[in-house]
Amino acid sequence: MSIEYRVSSFEEYRGGRREASKLKTQNSKLVRKKDIGSVLHQWSKDYTIFVPCNEGDTAFTVHGSRLTVYGLWDGSDINLDWYRNTVTPPKANFLPPLEEMFRFQKGKEGHSMELPFEPGVWSLESGVPLPQLIFGIRPCDARALSLLDLIFTDAYQDPYYLPRREGAVLVGLVCLNPYDSCFCTSLGIGPGESDDVDLLLTDIGDEFLIEEISDKGKRLMELTAGLKDATEDDTARANEAKEKAYGRVTRKINTEGIKDRLLSAFEDEHYWEKVAAKCIACGICTFLCPTCYCFDISDEMVKKQGARFRCWDSCAFALYTKMPMENPREEKWQRVRQKVCHKFEFYPMTFDVIACTGCGRCIRLCPVNWDITQTLRLLD
Amino acid sequence: MNSDHKMQQKLRHEAKALLEQDKVDLIIGFEAGSLKFTTTPLITKSKDDLDRLVINPFIVNNLALFLPDFKGRIAVASKGCDSRSIVSLIQDNKVSRDDLVIIGIPCPGMIELRKVEKLTGKDRDELDDIIREGDKVVITVDGKGSEFPIAEVLSDNCLACEFPTPQDYDILLGEPTATSQESRVKSRESRVKGQGSRVQSHGEGGGLQSEASPDSRLQTLKAMSPQQRWEFWRKEFSRCIRCYACRNICPSCFCKRCFVEESEPRWLMPMPRWQENLMFQAIRNIHLAGRCTDCGGCERSCPVNIPLRCLTKEMYDLVDELFHFKAGMDKDAPPLMTHYEQEEAEDLIR
Amino acid sequence: MGAKLNSEWEPQLLGFLCKWCSYGGADLAGTSRKKYPPNIRIIKVPCSGRVDPLFVFKALQMGFDGVLVSGCHPGDCHYQTGNFRARRRIAITKKFLEYMGMEPERIQASWISASEAGKFVEVVTEVTEGLKAIGPNQLFDEQRP
Numbered sequence: 001m002s003i004e005y006r007v008s009s010f011e012e013y014r015g016g017r018r019e020a021s022k023l024k025t026q027n028s029k030l031v032r033k034k035d036i037g038s039v040l041h042q043w044s045k046d047y048t049i050f051v052p053c054n055e056g057d058t059a060f061t062v063h064g065s066r067l068t069v070y071g072l073w074d075g076s077d078i079n080l081d082w083y084r085n086t087v088t089p090p091k092a093n094f095l096p097p098l099e100e101m102f103r104f105q106k107g108k109e110g111h112s113m114e115l116p117f118e119p120g121v122w123s124l125e126s127g128v129p130l131p132q133l134i135f136g137i138r139p140c141d142a143r144a145l146s147l148l149d150l151i152f153t154d155a156y157q158d159p160y161y162l163p164r165r166e167g168a169v170l171v172g173l174v175c176l177n178p179y180d181s182c183f184c185t186s187l188g189i190g191p192g193e194s195d196d197v198d199l200l201l202t203d204i205g206d207e208f209l210i211e212e213i214s215d216k217g218k219r220l221m222e223l224t225a226g227l228k229d230a231t232e233d234d235t236a237r238a239n240e241a242k243e244k245a246y247g248r249v250t251r252k253i254n255t256e257g258i259k260d261r262l263l264s265a266f267e268d269e270h271y272w273e274k275v276a277a278k279c280i281a282c283g284i285c286t287f288l289c290p291t292c293y294c295f296d297i298s299d300e301m302v303k304k305q306g307a308r309f310r311c312w313d314s315c316a317f318a319l320y321t322k323m324p325m326e327n328p329r330e331e332k333w334q335r336v337r338q339k340v341c342h343k344f345e346f347y348p349m350t351f352d353v354i355a356c357t358g359c360g361r362c363i364r365l366c367p368v369n370w371d372i373t374q375t376l377r378l379l380d
Numbered sequence: 381m382n383s384d385h386k387m388q389q390k391l392r393h394e395a396k397a398l399l400e401q402d403k404v405d406l407i408i409g410f411e412a413g414s415l416k417f418t419t420t421p422l423i424t425k426s427k428d429d430l431d432r433l434v435i436n437p438f439i440v441n442n443l444a445l446f447l448p449d450f451k452g453r454i455a456v457a458s459k460g461c462d463s464r465s466i467v468s469l470i471q472d473n474k475v476s477r478d479d480l481v482i483i484g485i486p487c488p489g490m491i492e493l494r495k496v497e498k499l500t501g502k503d504r505d506e507l508d509d510i511i512r513e514g515d516k517v518v519i520t521v522d523g524k525g526s527e528f529p530i531a532e533v534l535s536d537n538c539l540a541c542e543f544p545t546p547q548d549y550d551i552l553l554g555e556p557t558a559t560s561q562e563s564r565v566k567s568r569e570s571r572v573k574g575q576g577s578r579v580q581s582h583g584e585g586g587g588l589q590s591e592a593s594p595d596s597r598l599q600t601l602k603a604m605s606p607q608q609r610w611e612f613w614r615k616e617f618s619r620c621i622r623c624y625a626c627r628n629i630c631p632s633c634f635c636k637r638c639f640v641e642e643s644e645p646r647w648l649m650p651m652p653r654w655q656e657n658l659m660f661q662a663i664r665n666i667h668l669a670g671r672c673t674d675c676g677g678c679e680r681s682c683p684v685n686i687p688l689r690c691l692t693k694e695m696y697d698l699v700d701e702l703f704h705f706k707a708g709m710d711k712d713a714p715p716l717m718t719h720y721e722q723e724e725a726e727d728l729i730r
Numbered sequence: 731m732g733a734k735l736n737s738e739w740e741p742q743l744l745g746f747l748c749k750w751c752s753y754g755g756a757d758l759a760g761t762s763r764k765k766y767p768p769n770i771r772i773i774k775v776p777c778s779g780r781v782d783p784l785f786v787f788k789a790l791q792m793g794f795d796g797v798l799v800s801g802c803h804p805g806d807c808h809y810q811t812g813n814f815r816a817r818r819r820i821a822i823t824k825k826f827l828e829y830m831g832m833e834p835e836r837i838q839a840s841w842i843s844a845s846e847a848g849k850f851v852e853v854v855t856e857v858t859e860g861l862k863a864i865g866p867n868q869l870f871d872e873q874r875p
Contacts, residue, residue: 055619067619067685084503087683088621097621098651180415180505278421280445283623284683296650311651317624319641367629367681368441369413369420602829610831610869639784647784655870659791662830666783669822694829695822702821720814722804725821730840730853 010150010353028230028238029210029221036208037077040135042224047133047169049073050093052083070134080136081203084177085359089290090134090141091148094164097287098311101160101297106304131167136201138175139193140184140357144290145170146196150351151293169216172197174238176245181360183251183373189357191249192242202238209238253373254380255344255354261379262345269333275375276333278368283314285362285370286339291355294320315339340375384512387485387553388435391457394483394551395430398455404481405452410439416505417493421446433457435553437491437512440535442675444468444631447475455481459490460557461537461675463546464708465631468671471708471715474634477548484549486557489530489538491517492680496533500526536689537676540595547709597690598697613658619684620657622650626678626688627664632671632707639663661688665695670716672696673707741795741861743770743854746785747842748778750808752800754844759851766851767858770798777801778839779812783823786837795867796836798857800850803841813841832869835860 031039040049053071068086070093104113149165152158175191178184184191194200198217201208209230212218221227265271286292296313300306313320315338321329329335347355356372363371391409398404411422411432419439422432423446435457443456444465458466463482469475491512493504500507500521508520515530531539538544545556601609624640627633640648640660648656665672672692679689699705702725705716713719747753753774759766775781778801786797799820801813820839828834838860840853 098653179503277423277449278446280625280628282625282628282681283621284625284681287621287623288683298650300649309649309651312621313650314623318637363414365683367625367677369415369418371414371420374414604831606828606831606833608831609829613830647788655791658830659787662787662827663784666819666823666826669826691830695826698822698825698829702825703818717815717818720811720818722814725817726804728821728824728839729817730838730856 010147010351027212027218027221028235029212029227030207030230030234031210031227032207033079033203034077035226037075038226039224040073040078041075043133043220044073044075046130046223048130049133049135051078051135052080052086073135080173083136083173084179085138085141085175085361087288087361087365089288089359089361090137090145091290091293093132093134094145094148094161094168095293095295095312098309099160101308101310103305103307105306131169132164133169133171135171136173137170137197138359139172139191139196139200140175140182140189140359141290142170142172142196143189143193143357144359147291147347147351147353147355147357148293150353169199169220170197171217172200172213174200174202174242174245176203176241178245178249179360179364181251181363182249182358183253183360184358185246185249186251186253186255187354187356187358190242191245202241204234204237204241207234209234211238249358251358251360251373253358253376258344258354258376258379259348262341265379266337266341266345271378272333272337275378276336279316279332279336279370280368281316281318281332281335282367283312283316284365284367285372286314286316287312288361288365290357290359290361291343315342340372344376383554384435384437388433390553391435391483391485392430392433394553395433395455396427398481399425399427399430403453404455406450406454407433407456408443408446408450408454409433409457409483410435410441410443413438416507417491417510418504423450435485437489437510438493439485440490440677440680441629442631442673442677445629445677447480447631448634453479453481455483457483457485458546458549459485459487460541460544460546461487461673462631463548464543464673465675466708467548467711468632468673468708468715469634470711471713472634472671477711481551482546482549484546484552486546486552486554487538487541487544488512488557489534489541489544491530491533492535492538495535499528499532535676535680536595536597537674537693540674540693542706548711595693597687598693601690614654616686617657617661618654620652620654620661620686621684622652622657622660623683625681625683626661629677629681630668630672631675631677632668632673633664635667639667661691665691668692669695670699670703670705671707739866741769741858741866742793743767743796743798743858743861744789744794745770745772745798745800745854746775746778746781747772748801748808748813749774749776751802751806751844752778752840752842752850755800755842755846755850758844759847762847764847764851766854769858769861770854777807777809777812778816779807779809779814781816781819783819786823787827790832790836790867791870793867793870796838796857796861798853799837799839800842800853803843806843833864835864836867 043049050070051073052068055067055069069088070086070090102113102115104111152161178191194211194213198214200211200213212221294313294315295310297308297310299308315335320335321327329338343355347353395407406425407430409422410419412434413420417438419434421441421443422429442462442465443458444462447454447469463484466482470477491510496510496519497503500519502521508523511518512530516527517530517533518525518527627638648660672695674693674696676689678692679687682688699716703716747756756772778799781799789797801816804813807813824834824837827837838857842850842853
């Protein structure tokens with residue numbers, strides 16, 4: 001039986017999207033940083049707004065380091081000068097770590113089933129019914145969402161992910177201070193990449209330059225009052241900032257023929273065992289990867305009522321793809337191989353695009369500093 | 381004062397000799413990480429890799445973790461807490477002492493990068509340099525150096541460390557870590573009578589305690605009402621994403637199959653709900669009673685900053701208080717939970 | 731669990747009783763027609779040493795208001811040392827969960843021999859009264875009042 005893929009390549013997908021929504025002429029506006037609050041205020045009538053914020057920085061986190069996440073905007077003024085990127089990727093807003101799929105009960109007339117909410121509507125505890133607007137998303141993370149779209153619009157159309165995604169507006173923020181773990185430029189994404197967002201903001205001092213990228217972005221801008229038109233000088237300053245940021249991404253990988261190199265190394269047990277030796281098989285790199293989408297479905301039933309949930313799963317775990325008779329990935333090195341090959345070999349085979357955006361979370365957050373760029377370098 | 385560099389030279393030399401004389405098959409140590417101020421475990425059979433071995437204030441991982449994964453004779457670089465974890469693994473029959481060559485590092489304490497970040501307001505990769513000089517640390521940001529007492533940037537568990545010098549070793553890379561505040565340790569000594577002669581090296585310990593108690597968080601928690609404490613943990617664990625890094629980085633969590641992975645019966649749903657997350661940590665800690673050596677690995681690896689050491693340290697203190705037991709002190713002693721005394725803990729039972 | 735707060739609420743107690751002693755004690759209490767609170771549900775275990783702290787926690791998580799672990803008196807264990815090991819485990823579990831914020835009354839342990847029907851009645855009565863005093867187990871409810 002042959003499976004008919006709706007999308008054959010990322011280029012085709014993105015090309016179509018671009019055709020449909022991308023603006024021929026770009027229009028740019030200016031907003032003063034201190035007026036961002038009032039702009040968000042206008043948007044909040046139609047959208048649930050998520051902004052980068054710090055969580056869990058209490059006296060108890062000795063570290064006091066920033067745990068940056070996308071949190072519900074509380075209506076106050078925001079200052080993002082400190083912001084680099086979040087720990088939890090924005091995929092959590094579309095594919096939440098835990099999601100109730102439906103509820104069921106057993107009655108006299110047999111089983112019945114109900115949906116706990118309209119599928120696809122944001123269902124964080126507060127049950128906010130409006131579509132999401134993610135403010136300050138980084139270009140790498142926005143690309144990651146485009147990559148996730150491929151899998152969720154493929155042979156299977158995900159009724160939970162897609163409506164959320166279709167309604168959402170992404171307001172990108174150019175990444176002027178990338179981490180030393182970032183390697184986005186090797187994957188065709190720059191810190192100023194605009195392909196995957198609806199609006200793109202660039203910090204040019206006291207103001208943000210706002211570029212309209214898509215139709216959705218344009219409509220949003222039309223509804224926004226109190227913005228100045230940008231001059232050519234402003235645009236030039238923004239471009240300069242983007243270029244400078246591009247140069248600050250120093251980590252590189254060689255993607256040339258990576259699919260084939262991995263294919264020929266696939267059976268090289270020695271290589272994978274060596275690479276996997278220090279991996280502790282925790283879920284950090286996969287859970288916090290913006291393009292990892294594996295989930296696990298489980299039913300929970302108490303008395304005669306129950307619910308079906310899905311939650312993130314990770315190929316690093318020993319239980320991943322474990323079946324009653326056997327596990328095709330019994331050993332840790334096999335699971336490490338799965339992770340690397342999924343992103344750099346299988347995804348390119350199916351969609352002709354690498355499922356990695358170089359956001360560097362997996363390197364930055366790894367407890368033993370397992371570095372995917374080093375792993376790939378061994379194949380050069 | 382031990383110099384990291386001198387120890388590093390000696391480590392490379394010793395490791396090379398061990399491989400050359402065919403005394404071990406595998407060396408486990410640290411090499412420089414791929415990011416600034418990080419290190420990463422180096423696990424190698426090749427002599428050529430040994431020049432990459434490093435010792436610096438960032439060798440935070442507990443290398444005992446890797447021992448049960450490998451067969452054959454292993455030489456392992458080991459700090460105070462690592463060595464106790466190794467002894468604990470020997471007690472639990474997970475590794476054999478005969479297969480090990482323990483290269484002891486008298487540990488002056490590890491620098492907690494997140495504390496440095498808090499102190500400077502900069503992220504790790506924005507710092508130019510961090511240099512430890514005795515009991516001071518010089519942190520350079522944007523070309524400007526500032527000096528801080530080392531205690532301000534050492535890990536909490538290092539500040540509370542009782543035995544910075546390995547308890548069991550074949551080779552020691554330097555002089556045992558000097559004590560500056562022996563008296564502080566002595567006050568504790570009376571509490572560990574149960575272990576008797578096994579803790580003879582006590583005097584070496586505790587050189588790192590600072591004036592500000594590293595355990596002040598525990599004191600704050602204990603001062604709360606039970607309801608407040610439960611509420612505190614409910615909140616903290618609602619952030620948990622169940623990546624299991626805390627479990628997997630822990631050398632004492634050596635179960636081939638963790639109870640969270642059991643499906644018949646299903647003790648715990650795989651969903652990251654606070655109820656499940658809290659149960660996971662509670663049971664994990666209870667399973668670690670008498671095994672945890674307070675290496676701080678769990679809290680350090682948590683990507684969502686859950687103050688896990690507030691749990692592990694309490695368990696560490698609890699087994700000491702109830703059973704006068706310290707993990708990983710004597711390889712010939714039975715593990716805490718397989719052992720008993722005729723008279724103990726009766727007051728908790730009706 | 732919605733009815734938890736109304737006045738007819740009765741605590742639910744789960745007992746893990748060792749097959750050789752405490753279960754016999756409970757049996758004797760029954761056959762001797764002694765009266766004890768019906769709030770206890772009993773699980774027979776081969777030895778108090780069989781009780782993993784996990785069982786205790788799981789019972790509380792599933793909504794029991796309290797858990798009682800009961801075995802032979804020290805020295806009387808059918809397997810020589812099972813109850814000594816249980817004692818360490820219980821001590822750790824009780825103290826640690828108390829630290830996490832659980833009411834200590836919810837985790838109880840006792841030594842009851844097969845002849846001590848009276849003690850069994852006494853323990854179950856006391857524990858049930860204690861649970862009544864602290865109220866229903868709402869530890870794992872989404873929102874605590």
